[in-house]
Amino acid sequence: MIAVEHLVKNYGDLVAVRDLSFEVGQGLIWGLLGPNAAGKTTTMRILTGYLPATDGRASVGGFDVFEQPNEVKKILGYLPEVLPLYPDQTVTEFLNFVADLKKVPAAKKKGAVARAIKISGLEPVKGRLIRNISRGFKQRVGIAQALVHDPQVLILDEPTIGLDPAQIIEIRSLIKSLQGEHTIILSTHILAEVTQTCDGVVIINEGRLMVSGTLEEVTASVRTRDGVVLKVRRAAEAAVAALKALPGVEKVDRADGELRVEWKVGLDLREAAAKLAVETNCGLLEMRPLAMTIEDIYLKIVSGGVEP
């Protein structure tokens, strides 16, 4: 649905995006992750046709962003980083204006605006001036304007920025509820957001692609060790020594009554580790796989642990 090939964007001497390529399939939610100034907003602005790229290609819904910008703009909803709201309009007036801008047919306009208001939970403030509503509602108006023409593709630049935790959860579930009908790219530097709402992720740093793919693929590509965490009642030296002695085990750490056992990728020493734990009588309470969180991956990639 969205394809970016060898995208380059220079602002004068500053290179914002260098040779970026990734793809997002239909109906999926993809997270664009990276530290500040990584080129997330620039990439999104290029996809929406707001900025032209210096080099490379980008297409949305099969239309080339540079060759057929109007076709792309018709099927695309965009929430920019700075909310594009007119403070002197009421919520309904503003959504009507956006519906006109996005070429919603006159006959369907009323329904489309009502739908956007309903989905975004704007019912309580729909008659109020935008300047008088809270930040959380403004953010929803921003999302509503991206949705009003029922676009196939949604591009959301930091949709949860500046919201309180309850609002963040609401906006995330709103985004999640749009899954399937819409293909969504959202940018964020909140890692939890990606694990909770996204099917896949594109991690960029300094305008360069670090890794992209589904969450499983990305986790697999970065993982260098498998392992288990054993929660034990008594962490005896004997147990640690025995686990270390297992062929293939590379590292055993002991902390807070837990033993973290890591081994080479490809091996499966879970059974042996469990057996050893029982044999050494250390009081096994719990055993769970050593999962690599998106935080680990992100930090590893952004701090330069992995070559792109």
Added chain:
Amino acid sequence: MKNIWIIAKKELRTYFTSPIAYVIMTVFLLLVGFFFYSLIWWFNTQSMQAAQNPYYAQQMNINQMVFGPLFNNMSIILLLMLPLLTMRLFAEEKKIGTEELLMTSPISVGQIILGKFTASLLVLAAMLGLTGLLSLFTFVYGNPEIAPVLNGYLGLFLMGGAFIAIGLFFSSLTENQIVAAILTFGALLLFWILNWAANSAAGFWKDVLNYVSFFQHFENATQGILDTTDIIYYFSFAFFGMFLTHSVIQSRRWR
């Protein structure tokens, strides 16, 4: 065409839901009313004197003595006030970030510019239309010729259109409305008085300076002369202003 109207409608709503349009129109009408009153009063005293002097009476002409100076005054007030009408058009969109919404919608930059131009032009038409009430009194109580009056209004409208296009251009250059207004005002005044420089120039440059100056062209309108040169001048000025605006907006995106 529909796209242009979408933008124009939005701009008109902003003008009339905020105090901008009301304040500008009220002050404009007050000033014009004052000038009109003074001119009529002066014309009245002149008429009294002329009543005793048949030769002088023949010289009395309400078109030349009231409407000519009135249109001149109105054109100066427009020069002062139209920059305030146009200053927010692009500067504000940029400042509050709504430019990004417009630019990512299926609507062209040209249509956005024309929409904003149309909205300001309609406010200008309303301003001028309301002063028509004053002229109506002169037709009730006197017998001025209608053609020169309409011609004067046409001149004001076309010149106002050129002013608005220049205002659009300066508004597209900055995020700051005050800066946009000052630059517009400075540019308009400069073009207005450019013919002063023509006095000390000679030959080709004298003609050029005279042609480029607003003053010369508007002088014709107040005297009841409708010259195609003037109409072409105003149109090309408006076109040039909008063309520059278009270039500014496009080039900013390409940088």
